[in-house]
Amino acid sequence: MLRSFIPRTLLFGLVLLAAGCSLAPPKSFPVADNVDLDRFMGAWYVIAHIPPSKTENAYNEIERYSRGEDDDTVNVKFTYREGGFDGPEKTMRPWATVLDDPSNALWAMHFYYVLRLQYVISYVSPDYDATIIARDKRDFVWIMARTPQIDEARYQSLVKRVGDMGYDTDKLRRVPQQPLSQRDDL
Numbered sequence: 001m002l003r004s005f006i007p008r009t010l011l012f013g014l015v016l017l018a019a020g021c022s023l024a025p026p027k028s029f030p031v032a033d034n035v036d037l038d039r040f041m042g043a044w045y046v047i048a049h050i051p052p053s054k055t056e057n058a059y060n061e062i063e064r065y066s067r068g069e070d071d072d073t074v075n076v077k078f079t080y081r082e083g084g085f086d087g088p089e090k091t092m093r094p095w096a097t098v099l100d101d102p103s104n105a106l107w108a109m110h111f112y113y114v115l116r117l118q119y120v121i122s123y124v125s126p127d128y129d130a131t132i133i134a135r136d137k138r139d140f141v142w143i144m145a146r147t148p149q150i151d152e153a154r155y156q157s158l159v160k161r162v163g164d165m166g167y168d169t170d171k172l173r174r175v176p177q178q179p180l181s182q183r184d185d186l
Contacts, residue, residue: 023118025136030122035104044144072098148177
């Protein structure tokens with residue numbers, strides 16, 4: 001019994017090690033130089049995204065971040081309305097582990113205790129009012145801001161950044177966001 005336990009344990013450890021290493025993007029992928037985690041915490045409205053299928057018809061998407069008990073843990077509350085402003089509200093509560101100190105820009109986003117996804121803060125504006133979250137697979141991307149709407153020039157500059165990262169910007173979906181005065185999800 002001990003003979004079969006050791007190889008299984010070693011195999012499991014190698015799988016975990018490989019999964020952890022696979023979250024680091026290649027050096028050529030854009031990663032924010034230094035993210036001040038305390039300034040990054042709070043509500044971020046999803047302005048546009050290339051979404052996972054679960055949120056491809058989301059309205060009023062908001063990511064809310066707060067510091068966890070450990071220095072490298074971030075609590076996440078993700079809310080959206082399915083299919084319209086009056087659609088059912090959905091909530092997910094993943095958590096993140098900050099993987100790279102001191103830049104704080106590479107996170108492992110944990111879902112359901114077993115799923116860990118790469119989460120790269122590729123850009124954050126100097127005043128922390130806009131950000132781009134990306135993945136080196138270029139499958140998903142999120143343009144987020146501190147307000148539900150941004151002006152068109154600002155939006156286009158963020159879209160250009162996403163395109164410069166190698167994403168097909170034709171796949172971006174603008175997320176419908178109600179003005180703050182019309183919301184009940186705050």
